[in-house]
Amino acid sequence: MIKVGIVGGTGYTGVELLRLLARHPDVEVDAITSRSEAGMAVSELYPNLRGHYDELVFSLPDAERLGRCDAVFFATPHGVAHALAGELLERGTRVIDLSADFRLRDAEEWAHWYGQAHGAPALLGEALYGLPEVRRERIREARLIAVPGCYPTAVQLGLLPLLEAGLIDVEHVIADCKSGVTGAGRGAKVPSLLAEASESMKAYGASGHRHLPEIRQGLGDAAGGPVGLTFVPHLTPMIRGIHATLYGRLTGEPGDLQALFERRFAAEPFVDVMPAGSHPETRSVKGANVCRLAVHRPGDGDTVVVLSVIDNLVKGASGQAVHNLNLMFGLDETAGLDAPAIMP
Amino acid sequence: MIKVGIVGGTGYTGVELLRLLARHPDVEVDAITSRSEAGMAVSELYPNLRGHYDELVFSLPDAERLGRCDAVFFATPHGVAHALAGELLERGTRVIDLSADFRLRDAEEWAHWYGQAHGAPALLGEALYGLPEVRRERIREARLIAVPGCYPTAVQLGLLPLLEAGLIDVEHVIADCKSGVTGAGRGAKVPSLLAEASESMKAYGASGHRHLPEIRQGLGDAAGGPVGLTFVPHLTPMIRGIHATLYGRLTGEPGDLQALFERRFAAEPFVDVMPAGSHPETRSVKGANVCRLAVHRPGDGDTVVVLSVIDNLVKGASGQAVHNLNLMFGLDETAGLDAPAIMP
Amino acid sequence: MIKVGIVGGTGYTGVELLRLLARHPDVEVDAITSRSEAGMAVSELYPNLRGHYDELVFSLPDAERLGRCDAVFFATPHGVAHALAGELLERGTRVIDLSADFRLRDAEEWAHWYGQAHGAPALLGEALYGLPEVRRERIREARLIAVPGCYPTAVQLGLLPLLEAGLIDVEHVIADCKSGVTGAGRGAKVPSLLAEASESMKAYGASGHRHLPEIRQGLGDAAGGPVGLTFVPHLTPMIRGIHATLYGRLTGEPGDLQALFERRFAAEPFVDVMPAGSHPETRSVKGANVCRLAVHRPGDGDTVVVLSVIDNLVKGASGQAVHNLNLMFGLDETAGLDAPAIMP
Amino acid sequence: MIKVGIVGGTGYTGVELLRLLARHPDVEVDAITSRSEAGMAVSELYPNLRGHYDELVFSLPDAERLGRCDAVFFATPHGVAHALAGELLERGTRVIDLSADFRLRDAEEWAHWYGQAHGAPALLGEALYGLPEVRRERIREARLIAVPGCYPTAVQLGLLPLLEAGLIDVEHVIADCKSGVTGAGRGAKVPSLLAEASESMKAYGASGHRHLPEIRQGLGDAAGGPVGLTFVPHLTPMIRGIHATLYGRLTGEPGDLQALFERRFAAEPFVDVMPAGSHPETRSVKGANVCRLAVHRPGDGDTVVVLSVIDNLVKGASGQAVHNLNLMFGLDETAGLDAPAIMP
Structure with missing residues (x-):
């Protein structure tokens, strides 16, 4: 043990x-x-x-x-x-x-x-940034892991295939993100009270949020250069869950985006590319270490929309931490992480 | 009477x-x-x-x-x-x-x-499209009013100042919208059950939604020509409220955006431009016929972000209908519509 | 003014x-x-x-x-x-x-x-205990009013007809009460966080709560002697609303309980006795200064069940305070208090 | 397998x-x-x-x-x-x-x-009524199991120690129960919509509910004779969870109630008697096959209050069904049922 x-x-x-x-x-x-x-x-x-x-x-x-x-x-x-x-x-x-x-x-x-x-x-x-879908082999050897943040995990997984393939304008990427309130932690603050946060929705940090440089660093690694990102997080009246809605402008004819995403994550135990036309719900990952993705191209235009959902406390924090542990100690990657999400 | x-x-x-x-x-x-x-x-x-x-x-x-x-x-x-x-x-x-x-x-x-x-x-x-902030005088004379939809109201009010002033790239406008469940009506459908819609967040209609042509028509009127819009609505676990997060790319130096918005709506009884740096909450308009707006320009870059909130059943439907009635019959515009929102 | x-x-x-x-x-x-x-x-x-x-x-x-x-x-x-x-x-x-x-x-x-x-x-x-349904005339002359608490208002209004008529065993009255979280105020406390209080239900103060002596005092006034009360409050995941479920044991044949309740509150502007067989919902009083009541006698047995709902912030606090003000200054009792509840 | x-x-x-x-x-x-x-x-x-x-x-x-x-x-x-x-x-x-x-x-x-x-x-x-805490040995031999209902499970487990020991007046037992909306199933009905059931609380079936005869039958078995029960279920705005608040009148000096409860369930893997003075929360059992109990005697009077919480879909349905399966097939009782509840 x-x-x-x-x-x-x-x-x-x-x-x-x-x-x-x-x-x-x-x-x-x-x-x-x-x-x-x-x-x-x-x-x-x-x-x-x-x-x-x-x-x-x-x-x-x-x-x-x-x-x-x-x-x-x-x-x-x-x-x-x-x-x-x-x-x-x-x-x-x-x-x-x-x-x-x-x-x-x-x-x-x-x-x-x-x-x-x-x-x-x-x-x-x-220190190694522990996103297993990007640097699995280096994690196996690491002694000090920085587990990615919740927003950064949802955003990076959704944009990696597009950036790695060089399909979108890297200067104008938009991440509109919605989080449940546990993202703000267990501190006793008035805005996190049920009486304040329930039955409401709001953006915060629209002019700058601490997760922004972390996301930019990760996206830059994937793109091989700086990425211009507009990141607007929102507080949503639910306990767990992040929904990232990602917008990129295609710089050319992208080919089959669904196939691109499926290929990119085919071997990943914790990333689920849903069928074409899907809209993943955050509840479908509640309590589970999984990111579900769907890719859309409305009206076959030049804007690609990626929908990415995780449980901020699992794939966005503790589950990903255990995944790193499993890799570092040569265990089965899914050990302790194989329970389905709880729904409803 | x-x-x-x-x-x-x-x-x-x-x-x-x-x-x-x-x-x-x-x-x-x-x-x-x-x-x-x-x-x-x-x-x-x-x-x-x-x-x-x-x-x-x-x-x-x-x-x-x-x-x-x-x-x-x-x-x-x-x-x-x-x-x-x-x-x-x-x-x-x-x-x-x-x-x-x-x-x-x-x-x-x-x-x-x-x-x-x-x-x-x-x-x-x-038939006249009854958005009072755009065609108040014609509403006074109209016999048949089409009351704007909820998403279209929130999106148009947030983008009008930018489009009328010609400040943004009209081919690439993004409206990421979040709605409470009353937007789906009182029909008994499984996805609208509390057990299904609570504690979750999801997009829907990412590839095309019925409010899209209505919004495009209204934005086109303001811009004086076609507007390319990506519109992604989301279902949020709350009863009432719409939060529209709007992204535009500035085509030049825009000047003082805060002043532009304040000027545009200075005479409007039901549009509230909040102080610079604000993040309006949907609960701040619950039950009230008001749209609250905030405008941000993250990092002084070329992307402008507008936050627009309404109560979908009031400014997004019944309240706006009463506003039209007041105009059509020469009543005080705010008659029946002057109660503050209920909060918390 | x-x-x-x-x-x-x-x-x-x-x-x-x-x-x-x-x-x-x-x-x-x-x-x-x-x-x-x-x-x-x-x-x-x-x-x-x-x-x-x-x-x-x-x-x-x-x-x-x-x-x-x-x-x-x-x-x-x-x-x-x-x-x-x-x-x-x-x-x-x-x-x-x-x-x-x-x-x-x-x-x-x-x-x-x-x-x-x-x-x-x-x-x-x-000081005068300002429950208008009990001492309206004295309120008109009062200089110092103690506005009743939220639980005490819901419980007293539901039990008054039974106690005044001497129909139930005064030694064994049970009040099982459920409150939204605004009852705990706006203080920043961990148990009031959305992440803690949402999607859950719990009792508190089962062995003694500060509202207990206030309720006993009021019920004692109605009964003309001490009342033995078991009062268990519960925290419910909603912002506003109190639902009191009240149990009394009938000491004899009570006659027509529905008629008794309707008669008792016939002249009251802010107490609504619902039709026989009803189950009032707290949302039916959200934002309104009203208490809705229903009385049941399951299986025609010797237990009477009264259901009593109020908005804790209105009839349970601020609305009742304004009602007292109206009485003290000779205004129309319903001034400022005549808006319907907001639903849904 | x-x-x-x-x-x-x-x-x-x-x-x-x-x-x-x-x-x-x-x-x-x-x-x-x-x-x-x-x-x-x-x-x-x-x-x-x-x-x-x-x-x-x-x-x-x-x-x-x-x-x-x-x-x-x-x-x-x-x-x-x-x-x-x-x-x-x-x-x-x-x-x-x-x-x-x-x-x-x-x-x-x-x-x-x-x-x-x-x-x-x-x-x-x-057919055998499959409440393992009452008839474990007969379940092992059974071919046809009726899995107890959700309300009946919460109520019976909370009252068993008192009834088996003959400590309370069997003619006047009260069960005030609160359930999340999954108790009403996945049927598309208007009252189960988020827009209707959220931010509200109501009783239903106050004059008679289908779980009443089942609970009476089970309590009667424990008491060795008929039990007079008043059962009022309530709908609570949460997805999962039942909170039963149970009231009995003590017929004499009961001795140490905490010890009685702890003894009764000492060998039970799925019943947790909490420390004296506790108030169990339904979220503490979300997703888990466990019933948590607390027993109170307010003011050392003659009324005993038992608080009983379960997840209606687990200990109140599917988890208890798996428990029965484990018993019937000679498996470890806790197989498949040993995950902790998910909180928050």
């Missing part, structure tokens, strides 16, 4: 890791930390876990104890992994960071968007 | 007309028809109206009785107003049609999108 | 007062206070009010300014009205308190449930 | 069976039938199952084909299992019926509540 630790286990990505790992045949959760809830049983905070992990108690973060794990997940706000990751790597523990700490390769850009200096620039050379 | 009739009063736009007219100082509902519920009291079907309209009972549609009204609203599926409008106009009754029957000026295009021949082509010359 | 002030206007009962008073023909809001938002325009915090109250700005609480109003509403947490009410009464300003400060006649019991000493016991003799 | 068939697989209990069985180590779904969707792939109707069951197609019901299965689940409206169960039993196939067809032991009472004659009275002697 692989022994793992979780730092910052009280948030939504933390409890989702626990839910997924409860069914993982090869992994055992050895330690879970929380500054605010140290001493509390995880099943007290998350009663859905009663009967699972009955002995597991939140402890204060402790590098020595975490260093005895084979791998440690960070399910923390930004900044925390900066402080601890280096010490864990020195102790031989691999690090899978669900936060934004190591997603941008450029420390300056990170500092610009997060409003503070990067806390571990020396590790940036080693 | 102006006497009005409502044809097809059992649907959501019908009950919303009743709710709004209950507070209208100058209007009295004289007749309401329904084929399926004839004989039932309206307050039995809609208990929110108990204590209001206690004498009002659904009757079978009857041109003679309706013809004694000063004006008749059609809150019906398409095709019904085709059959009745001509006879009512002959009797001197003005017609305000909330359905799609008279929205397109071209009978051929109507037939293409609705899959049946247009039932009253002779009236198309007289 | 009657000039009113609102203390603590940033919460949900505050904005609901503003929404209702915007349509009130005889009232003008002269001052609104908030410690946290002083200096901000109300329409900035509540964009649904844009176009209404455009000059109204939150100010710090100031007894002199408030004392120039004819009446002041307190829409505050408990304890605030204790501190200010006396001074306002001395200045000749009437006080309508939506908080719990003056609802219990017994200062000791208040201290027990609220965990602090009562801050204005000298005013208890003058 | 045990080969199973599912009759009526298009409804919510059908798709939930498929979701649970996808992870069952010892079971294979061999046939699934639907009159309306014959010929369609299950993953076309339920895209959450894409990647699972990719070969499974709905077929017309066919006794011969079903008769080759080891067991057949009926996930059908009432009446269907009556017609087919006998023939399957003759072929040696065991039957697990999720419908109401065999839940009542008295054919007359069944006919009274379902408005039609019982279609298979000869099988009533053999």
Whole structure:
């Protein structure tokens, strides 16, 4: 059994890791930390876990104890992994960071968007952006993984085939994204109250959002050069789910787009290209580590529309983190990740 | 008092007309028809109206009785107003049609999108598309009004200033729209069940939707020529509300977009240009006849983003219908339409 | 015009007062206070009010300014009205308190449930519990009104006819109540997040809730002696609405319960006894100052079941407060309160 | 591998069976039938199952084909299992019926509540009511199981300890139950639309509901005599979940109720007695085959309150059906049923 630790286990990505790992045949959760809830049983905070992990108690973060794990997940706000990751790597523990700490390769850009200096620039050379559909083989060898963000995962998977094939105008890509409220985390903020966020829809960050540089970096890798992206995220009254609606302008006759997408992801266990004409629903991926895609070309014109849905807590966070773990430790890629979505 | 009739009063736009007219100082509902519920009291079907309209009972549609009204609203599926409008106009009754029957000026295009021949082509010359922000003066004189659809209202109001000023590439306009479920009407369909539509988000009609030609016609009027529009509607888990996110490519230096929008709508009682940097929420217009707009230019680049929200049942249907009535009968424009939105 | 002030206007009962008073023909809001938002325009915090109250700005609480109003509403947490009410009464300003400060006649019991000493016991003799259906005439003369709580309003109105007629066992009354989340206020608390409260249902306070003594006091008044009540509130995933399901054991043959209820409330403008066999929905009162009731006697047995629904923010708070104002100032009882509920 | 068939697989209990069985180590779904969707792939109707069951197609019901299965689940409206169960039993196939067809032991009472004659009275002697917590050993030997209804499961589990111990007045038991909308099935009915059922709460069937006789029968078995029950179900705006709030009057000093409940269910894998003072949330069981209970005695008075939550589609239907299968075929009781609930 692989022994793992979780730092910052009280948030939504933390409890989702626990839910997924409860069914993982090869992994055992050895330690879970929380500054605010140290001493509390995880099943007290998350009663859905009663009967699972009955002995597991939140402890204060402790590098020595975490260093005895084979791998440690960070399910923390930004900044925390900066402080601890280096010490864990020195102790031989691999690090899978669900936060934004190591997603941008450029420390300056990170500092610009997060409003503070990067806390571990020396590790940036080693950190690997863990999108398995792009760099599966390098993940197998990695020691420090930056798990992609939720919006970036949905957007990149939907645009990769078009950018890799050079089919669209890279200067004018639009990503109109809709997210459930767990994307904003478990913090107690007025705009996230049911009374405020339910029965309503709104955009936010239309003039600039922290996921923008991460998406641009990933799209740029696929395109082989800078990509001009307009990214508008929206808050949607649901708990889980991201729906990315992606617009590109075709620069020529693209051929069979459906076949292009199917070919690109044929070997991918967690990307599902739906039949032509489909409109994937976010509920079809609720609780499951899968991205469903559909590609449209309205009126056979020069605009291509890609619809991409994920569960932000699974393929957009904890499930993708487990996928990285499976790759890093030579396990079956789908171990712990093979349950169907729950619907209705 | 102006006497009005409502044809097809059992649907959501019908009950919303009743709710709004209950507070209208100058209007009295004289007749309401329904084929399926004839004989039932309206307050039995809609208990929110108990204590209001206690004498009002659904009757079978009857041109003679309706013809004694000063004006008749059609809150019906398409095709019904085709059959009745001509006879009512002959009797001197003005017609305000909330359905799609008279929205397109071209009978051929109507037939293409609705899959049946247009039932009253002779009236198309007289029918007026009732968007008050564009043709207020002509509405005052009109006898037959086609009330704009919900998506078309939100999209047109958001794009008018840009198109009228010639600031964007008219061949590549994108409208990514999100609607609550009442947009699909009160029909009992599986995809509209709470168990199916809640906790989920999906696009539909990505390859072509009936509101597309209506929007193109309206945008074309503003631009003075054809507009190439990609329109992708989405179903959102909320009862009311439309959020249109509109993307245009600036063809030159646009000047002060905020000032442009404020100027365009300065005299409009039902369009609210929010302060620069705003993100309007659909809940801020729930139950109210108002469209709130915000304009963004991310990174001072060449893409302009307009956010436009309405209540699909009010500014997107019944409220706009009452606004037209007020104009046609020389009443205060805001009569019956001056209540604030309900929030939370 | 009657000039009113609102203390603590940033919460949900505050904005609901503003929404209702915007349509009130005889009232003008002269001052609104908030410690946290002083200096901000109300329409900035509540964009649904844009176009209404455009000059109204939150100010710090100031007894002199408030004392120039004819009446002041307190829409505050408990304890605030204790501190200010006396001074306002001395200045000749009437006080309508939506908080719990003056609802219990017994200062000791208040201290027990609220965990602090009562801050204005000298005013208890003058404070009047403002349930118009019970003490309309005394309200007309009152200077200090304690507006009933939301649960207490729904429960008392449903049980009054049975208790006044002496038909049920007063030692074993059960009130199983379900509330939308605005009942918990606008405070940023984790359990009120959409991600926590949506798609779920739970009881709370099953062993004792602060509304229990208030309900017992009111039921005791109706019964002419102590009432043994089991009260279990539940949190329901909706924004507004209370559904009280009330169970009593009949002590004899009760006669025609439907007629009893209709008679009891025949003259009440804001209580609607629905036809026999009905099941009122909370949405049928959304935004409206009305309580709808239905009475059932399953299997003609010895248990009577009353179903009682209100909008917690209107008949359960701000609407009832305006009703009290109307009575106190000799206005039409329904002024500002005559709009139908919004449905769907 | 045990080969199973599912009759009526298009409804919510059908798709939930498929979701649970996808992870069952010892079971294979061999046939699934639907009159309306014959010929369609299950993953076309339920895209959450894409990647699972990719070969499974709905077929017309066919006794011969079903008769080759080891067991057949009926996930059908009432009446269907009556017609087919006998023939399957003759072929040696065991039957697990999720419908109401065999839940009542008295054919007359069944006919009274379902408005039609019982279609298979000869099988009533053999049919076993499959509540494992009451008759586990007999289930192991059974050939025909009536899976308990959702409300009956939540109510019985909550009251069993009290009734078996003879602690409450059996003539006056109250079950106030709240259900998510999937309890009403996947039928396209107006009251189940999101636009109708969301943001609202209502009781239904207050004067008599079909689950009443089933609950009375089960409670009577536990009490050793007739039980007088008042049962009021409510519709709650959520997809899944039942919350039963149960009220009994103690007939004497009950001793330690918490210990009584813990003892009664100590050996049960799917009943979780929560710590004293708890209030279980329905979301804590979403997707999981578990009933969580809490017992309260407000003010140490003579009323006991039990809070009982289940997922209506799992412990209230398909999960309990799989539990029965596991028992009937000598499998591990928790096989296929060991995943934690999904939260948030």
